[in-house]
Amino acid sequence: MFKLLLPYLCFLHAYGFNCYVLMNDIEKFLTSKKVRPTAMRILVFRLLAQRQTAITLTNIENRFEKSDRTTLYRTVKTFEENGLVHRINDGSGVPKYALCEEGCECDIHNDLHLHFHCNRCDETSCLTEHKIPQINIPKGYLAEDINLVVNGLCDRCNVD
Amino acid sequence: MFKLLLPYLCFLHAYGFNCYVLMNDIEKFLTSKKVRPTAMRILVFRLLAQRQTAITLTNIENRFEKSDRTTLYRTVKTFEENGLVHRINDGSGVPKYALCEEGCECDIHNDLHLHFHCNRCDETSCLTEHKIPQINIPKGYLAEDINLVVNGLCDRCNVD
DNA sequence: TTGACTAATGCACTTCCATTGCATTCGTTT
DNA sequence: AAACGAATGCAATGGAAGTGCATTAGTCAA
Numbered sequence: 017m018f019k020l021l022l023p024y025l026c027f028l029h030a031y032g033f034n035c036y037v038l039m040n041d042i043e044k045f046l047t048s049k050k051v052r053p054t055a056m057r058i059l060v061f062r063l064l065a066q067r068q069t070a071i072t073l074t075n076i077e078n079r080f081e082k083s084d085r086t087t088l089y090r091t092v093k094t095f096e097e098n099g100l101v102h103r104i105n106d107g108s109g110v111p112k113y114a115l116c117e118e119g120c121e122c123d124i125h126n127d128l129h130l131h132f133h134c135n136r137c138d139e140t141s142c143l144t145e146h147k148i149p150q151i152n153i154p155k156g157y158l159a160e161d162i163n164l165v166v167n168g169l170c171d172r173c174n175v176d
Numbered sequence: 177m178f179k180l181l182l183p184y185l186c187f188l189h190a191y192g193f194n195c196y197v198l199m200n201d202i203e204k205f206l207t208s209k210k211v212r213p214t215a216m217r218i219l220v221f222r223l224l225a226q227r228q229t230a231i232t233l234t235n236i237e238n239r240f241e242k243s244d245r246t247t248l249y250r251t252v253k254t255f256e257e258n259g260l261v262h263r264i265n266d267g268s269g270v271p272k273y274a275l276c277e278e279g280c281e282c283d284i285h286n287d288l289h290l291h292f293h294c295n296r297c298d299e300t301s302c303l304t305e306h307k308i309p310q311i312n313i314p315k316g317y318l319a320e321d322i323n324l325v326v327n328g329l330c331d332r333c334n335v336d
Numbered sequence: 337t338t339g340a341c342t343a344a345t346g347c348a349c350t351t352c353c354a355t356t357g358c359a360t361t362c363g364t365t366t
Numbered sequence: 367a368a369a370c371g372a373a374t375g376c377a378a379t380g381g382a383a384g385t386g387c388a389t390t391a392g393t394c395a396a
Contacts, residue, residue, distance in 0.1 A: 105267045107265045132313065132317060135320065143314060146312055146314070149309040149310070149311070150309070151290065151306075151309070151326060153328075154306070156331030157326075157329065157330055157331055158328045158334045159326050159327070159328040160327055160329070161328065162324070163267055163323075163324070164311070164324045165322070166319050166321070166322050166323075167319070167320055167321040167323065168313075168320040169317065169320070170316075171314065171315070171316030171317055174317065174318045
């Protein structure tokens, strides 16, 4: 499969990573999650892993010279379905994606972390150490999932 | 202005309301909120007031035979800007709108209520009595607004 | 009451993004 | 090496947000 990666190597080198070693790790990880480790998937995973904040599909698209939006769309979707990535709706209109932490159980609402969306720089980050507090809901309702987004200014934008 | 309302009367009558009386109330209310009480605005407000749950722009559009999406879009926007309506992002992708309760202070994050989005019937309702608990955010971050959506089954869908 | 000014509306677009169908290519398995 | 299923790329569709502009309505003042 490495022959396929050659067109992308320049991209990775630009980021200064020794891709061969990490590729291998990612490849193993994807396989362990029952996701076939194709070239694109490894690269997209790589990109997500580098990021501190969540990114949109368009973001991802712009990071790759040669890429088809559909493929990226389906790649991310596959990741999401297999629990590698969670989708964040921060109110900006377009969904963003971030890698799940190890042991992240995005489905179980007790384990959910909250997200912070900066109104100035538009960055959305997962505050993984900050869990969502206990929520009371009315009788008869069944909670399956909780989404909590705090909007405001992030630490970098809140300097002045 | 009532001559303008004539085309819409059939619509209102279909709902069995004595619109003349309520029109008047709505008219006064809009004026008190510094929103010019035009025909369309009164009708849109009327529609929102009838609803128990939040609705999308497309929802509103479909309720009116004769309507232009742009006008509805701007009407709702005006309502939002003047604190008559708040926008809810329930994760379904399209924003929904609901009338603010009397004294609702959507801007002040301490006063925010939470929203419930039903995964089955796709209805989104404001749980106005259920306030958002205290949230801790990291040092350096400034919270301006909090959006909390619980997904699951509403009381009507959670029967079996 | 009329004229003038501002706000609201309707129409025609544009733009953005999600999503799908289908043909092709890749990779794995036998 | 053949065959099969999965992944990809291209083209196209569709839904909704948002904008520009001309027209119309409503208000205010003379």
